[in-house]
Amino acid sequence: MRYDGQVAVITGAAGGIGGATAHLLAERGATVVLADLNGDGARDQAAKIGPSAWAAGCDTTDPDQVDGLFDTVVDRYGRIDLVFANAGWGSVGSVLDTSFDDWRRAFDVNVHGTFLTARAAAVRMVRHGTPGSIVVTSSTGAVVPTAMMAAYCSAKASLNMLVAVMAYELGAHDIRVNAVLPGVVSTPMTQAILAAGAEDHVLSNVPLGRLGVPADVARTVCYLLSDEAAYVTGTALVVDGGGAIPGAGWYTNDFRRRGATTWRLQRSRGAR
Numbered sequence: 450m451r452y453d454g455q456v457a458v459i460t461g462a463a464g465g466i467g468g469a470t471a472h473l474l475a476e477r478g479a480t481v482v483l484a485d486l487n488g489d490g491a492r493d494q495a496a497k498i499g500p501s502a503w504a505a506g507c508d509t510t511d512p513d514q515v516d517g518l519f520d521t522v523v524d525r526y527g528r529i530d531l532v533f534a535n536a537g538w539g540s541v542g543s544v545l546d547t548s549f550d551d552w553r554r555a556f557d558v559n560v561h562g563t564f565l566t567a568r569a570a571a572v573r574m575v576r577h578g579t580p581g582s583i584v585v586t587s588s589t590g591a592v593v594p595t596a597m598m599a600a601y602c603s604a605k606a607s608l609n610m611l612v613a614v615m616a617y618e619l620g621a622h623d624i625r626v627n628a629v630l631p632g633v634v635s636t637p638m639t640q641a642i643l644a645a646g647a648e649d650h651v652l653s654n655v656p657l658g659r660l661g662v663p664a665d666v667a668r669t670v671c672y673l674l675s676d677e678a679a680y681v682t683g684t685a686l687v688v689d690g691g692g693a694i695p696g697a698g699w700y701t702n703d704f705r706r707r708g709a710t711t712w713r714l715q716r717s718r719g720a721r
């Protein structure tokens with residue numbers, strides 16, 4: 450997969466998944482624009498990539514900043530081919546304890562920011578008559594209810610529908626739109642929860658037996674952005690080591706051993 454001559458915009462690019470994706474796209478020949486609320490972090494990442502990268506501070510919840518970013522990219526490079534709308538935000542808390550500020554922030558960053566980014570990109574692709582590919586970062590939380598994360602899951606679920614409708618409308622312009630749904634990936638966003646002991650629980654539910662790393666998601670995003678996925682649009686692609694496979698039944702075992710007879714019932718709710 451090569452992206453020579455193509456221009457890619459990545460939001461949330463100062464973070465784990467966005468940064469890894471920017472690096473991979475640049476390695477494979479793309480010119481990359483790294484945008485983030487944390488402008489210094491984005492500039493640090495761009496400096497590590499080298500001259501094919503440029504960075505800008507941008508709050509994706511602000512329509513003027515998003516439009517300004519995309520206008521600047523067109524002025525500098527004359528085109529936009531690939532967009533990874535990836536900036537995200539989440540908080541943890543039961544529904545009873547979720548403040549309206551947290552609820553609203555989850556929708557501002559994950560839904561409104563992603564909509565503004567994807568729309569700004571699509572408007573310019575259509576205006577210039579260029580085909581394009583847009584990938585949006587959703588989450589397995591969009592399809593598997595995750596207690597203590599109602600706002601985040603609800604916001605990410607709405608992105609899956611945005612992607613489907615955008616893909617339907619933009620197909621006529623040769624613009625593909627897809628979502629990537631990471632499971633638990635080790636990044637600054639999950640550091641605190643993992644450090645608090647969530648890692649063991651996560652690992653016991655991931656058939657591939659490890660946490661995700663940013664490169665796992667970056668490789669999938671690069672596939673969806675590339676011509677290898679030329680006939681793929683409107684999908685929600687899960688990248689989670691199998692963690693979201695639903696209802697694996699009543700029984701479990703040590704599946705690394707053949708012929709094991711140590712099967713046991715799955716842990717019941719409330720068991721420790």
Ligand SMILES: NC(=O)c1ccc[n+]([C@@H]2O[C@H](COP(=O)([O-])OP(=O)(O)OC[C@H]3O[C@@H](n4cnc5c(N)ncnc54)[C@H](O)[C@@H]3O)[C@@H](O)[C@H]2O)c1
Pocket residue numbers: 460461462463464465466467484485486487490507508509510535536537538539558562586587588589630631632633634635636637638639
């Ligand atoms: N890490 C995981 O386990 C996981 C799982 C599923 C989905 N995701 C999603 O992946 C995406 C990337 O997250 P990450 O894990 O790399 O976390 P991260 O915290 O490393 O990166 C998120 C980045 O988004 C930026 N950001 C936040 N609000 C912004 C705004 N308003 N405007 C511009 N940038 C903003 C942050 O500054 C940060 O650099 C997010 O959308 C997140 O919801 C992460």
